[in-house]
Every structure is written in structure tokens, then in C-alpha cells.
Amino acid sequence: MYLSVYIARSGLCARRKAIAIIKAGFVKVNGKTEKNPARQVEETAEVIFRGRRVTPREHQYVVLNKPSGYFSSCSDECGRKTVVELIGSRERLFPMGRLDATTEGVILLTTDGALAQKLLHPKHDITKEYHVELDKPLHEKDFEIIRSGVDLPDGKIKPDEIRMLGKKGTNVSVKLSSGKNRIIRRMFGALGYHVHGLERVKFAGITNRGLARGAWRKLTRSEVKRLQGL
Template sequence: PKRTYGSRDDKPFDRERKPFDRDRKPYDSDRPKRAFDSDRPKRVYTPREDKPFDSEETPFDAENAPVEVERTKRKYTRREDKPVDADNQSSESENKPYEGEKRRKLFGEDHAERPQRDYRPKAEEYIPKPRRRKAVDEVGIRLNKFISNSGVCSRREADDYITAGLVSVNGQIITELGTKIQASDDVRFNGERLKGEEKVYILMNKPKDFVTTLSDPNAEKTVMDLIAGNCPQRVYPVGRLDKSTTGVLLLTNDGEMTEKLSHPSNMSKKIYHVFLDKNLSGSDFKALLDGIELEDGLINADSLSYIDEDKTQVGLELHSGRNRVVRRMFEHLGYRVKKLDRVFFAGLTKKNLRRGQWRFLTEQEVAMLRMGAFE
């Protein structure tokens, strides 16, 4: 059992002390004890400065002073001049000439002197395959590509015109697809001769009240009026912007480029700045992102955001190229689009272009469009 301790107040102190029964060991019993209470007089100590100096000072004798002996310097010889002790030298060192001080080589300094070993397996010598010689009928350019390069239409539309009998080559109507011609052939479309024109690419900041449809006889102003007299080539708009819509518009005579950017499968990116007649609610905001059902199918915004915390202005990103799709999306939800401005199309912006101004694309921008890097 554990020992219990009481409080100090309860411990009695009036009990008798036990005597110490163990004999005390005498301390240095052989040495006489010193009496500290003796009457022996104490020793008197004097400070050091008062202590007399008893030794006699010896005077300096200049005549008998020791003379300093000048030691001759030891001459050292180079190792090559040092005589060889034949008794102490081994046979190897006798025959080994002195080469002087050697410079320590740096790492890799003698790399060129050592033979190189190629650890890579030797590949078989490449022998190019002989190319198949082109037949006579393969020389030339396809007729639909020539028509497209002339800026009339795309290749697909050119095929329709060929099968309809609207294209002639050297006075002969061609209706067979895949026909190849020479650059010197006389190709006519509806009786008008076609020429392979230089490719032109124009970026325009389209103003309001200008139409992009060139075949509309009732149109008062078209975008072609803005570049009249400044571009000898006949160019066509890529895609469509309605009369009230402003912003980025691309014009070119490159039929292949037009088809590439206009076809829905290529999904060219477009960004619009939309001005509404009232605030866009949160539920409608979500509905635009989730998708709404229009008369021509389901459509949804790829990205949507408010502009400067003003809920009447939104930025809308789309890849669809349907006709008036942005206006129809908001009209379906009960909003009226007061103003619509396209600020981005296929990697191109209207930077440094005021309303109605245009410019030619740079080589870098054209290369970007051809590579399809317009996301």
C-alpha cells in the first residue's frame, strides 16, 4: 500500500531526538591540531614598492659584448642541377629524366585526344523512295479551284455552277467535276472571262445602315461603297451582319478562306457587345448559358458576362453562324436589342479602326487565318 502523508501542521515536533550512536571517525588523528586561539603574533606584510632591491646592477661592458656573427645565406640549386646520389636513388629514377614542372590538365581538356566511341546503334542508310511521275492529265489545276481563286464563289458553289453548265473552257461547256485546266486556258463564267486574281483580305469596322448583301437591289448603301476605288479586286463579305449591326467584318476574294470561316463545322469564334432595353435577370442569364429552343433548333451562349456591372449590357460569345441569332435569342426571352456590336471575329478585332474605316490584313494575320488559329 502507498504511504499516506499528513499535513505539516499535524506532525508533532515535541518528541525526543534519538542520539547518534555511530562513532565519529577521527579526522587526521596523527596530525596535531592547531590552536587557533594561540597568542602567536601575526606576520606583518609590507607593499612591494617599499621592498629594497638587494642585487647589484652590473654595468654594460661594450668591449666584452658578444659580437654578432653574420651568417651566409644558403644557396639553393634547381632540381636538374642537383647531383644525384647513386647510393640512395633507385634504378627507375636513375634512368628517368627530369621533365620540369607539369601543368595539371583541366577536366575534359584531353577529350579530343581520346578516341570517341559511338554507343548508338547504327541506323540503316536512308534511301528515298522513287517518286511516281505525274501523268499528263494530272498536270494543271482543278476547275472549281480556279473559279474559287478568281473570287467568284467557293469551291462547293463552283461545283454547282459547273454541273449547271454555266462554266466554259476554251469555248466548250464543262459539266464534269474534277476537270483540270491550265492557267493559260480561257475560262468563262456566264460568258465573262475569269482571271486568277491576287488574294486580298480586308478588315472593316462596319457602320450602321450598311448592308453586307451585295445582291440586294433595294439596298441604299452597301459595305462595298466604303472601299470603292481603293481595291481593284472584287471582294465579298465573309459571313453576314444585318443592317443595324456594327463591328468587325472581313472581306476577301479568297473563296477557300470564305468557305472555311463561314462553314458551321469550323466554329469560328465571335464575340458581341449587346445593349438591351432592360436589365438581364439572373434566370434569363442562366437560360442563355444552358440553351434555349428557337425555331431552327437549340442554341446556347458559349460565354456570357455583364459589362461594368450594368445589367443592360452584356458580352456574348458564340460559335454559331445562324442568321440574326443573337437578336432572336434575346427576343425569345422578352428583351429588345437596342444596339449590337461585333467586337471579335476569327481572331480579328476592330482595334484602331473607327466606324467605317478599313485596312488590309498583315501577312501574320493572313497566316493565322490559313492555319485555323482563330480561337
């Protein structure tokens, strides 16, 4: 990993500051002063900052059951509430993907930027499952249109699976791998429906089962390995 990343992962400082202290000559790698922030170092390297050895911490992986009213970002320049505030970690966690402020449910956060980029890349087709509450019962004709694919201005969207939940006709489960912005709301909106409630109940096989709204937990080792293997 880059030397700047190594130092940031140690918790000593943020990556931007790590770059500055490396360039200033305050860091030694295996006994020699190193001024290149992009120097590749192994986790077993001896990295010294002002006489003190620093070592990277283990990555953190968290699943949060996001409540409505929180933005899926690390910080917000307008002072709005963010999902990171709900966890309160000293680590620099950032969300894997986004849910809009009014959408609830599963969101993963991590310090592992490489895994986050991998999971969010379109080629991996990560499946997400949503429970949707509509303003009126979904007509059978519209159900079939959605199942076959809905034409939107930015292309046709076809879910991996759609099924009804309950007997009222207003609750629907949708599975899809598209990561386009507000895709569920736009898909139903194109057919004249308003989404009253939207919850993501599964992301890459991770669910919010057993988590109260606003609660979170660390992923198990087996869950992390499964994500890394996708």
C-alpha cells in the same frame, strides 16, 4: 484552280464573262487553245488571251468595321448601301458571313472563295464575340438561362461564353459559334428583351480594334495564315 477562276482573278473580267471567252476559243494554255472553263491550271501556267499573258492577282483579305445602315452583300438590287461600297476596291470582294443592316462591327471580306467557304462551314465552329446593349437590365435568372441554353423554334442555342459589361446591367458580351440568322436578337428576344445596340467585336480572332466606324484595313500575313490554319 479552274481556268475561268484563273482569268477572273487576273482582273481581266468577271468569271461569267471568262467562261464565255474561253468557250469562244480566245484563250490558250501553255501554247494550246483551251475551250474548257473547268480545266485545272496551276498559277504558274502560261495563259494567253488574244496575245497577252494574264496572271492571277494575289487574294485580298480585308477587315471592315461595319457601320449601321449597310447591307452585308456585294450589291443590292434595291439600291441599298452595301459594305463593299465602303471599301471601293476594284477587286471582286465578297463578305465572309453576314451582319444584318443595323448590326455594327467586324466583317471580313475577301476574294478568296475557298477560305470563305471553309470559315463559314459549321464544322469549323468559328467563334464570334458580340457586345449587346439591352433595353433593360438583364435579370440574374435570365443570365443563367442564356448561359445554359435558350430554346428557340429552330433548336437550343447555348453561347460559348456570356458575361456582363459594366455595372448598369444592360450591356453584355456574348461569344458563340452558331451562324444562325439574327441569333443574338432572337436569343434575348425569347426572354423578353429588346436589343438596342449590337456590335460584333471579334470574328475568328480578328477584331475591329483601332478602326473607326466605316474604316477598314488589309489583314496582315500572320492573320491570313492563322485563318488558313483554322
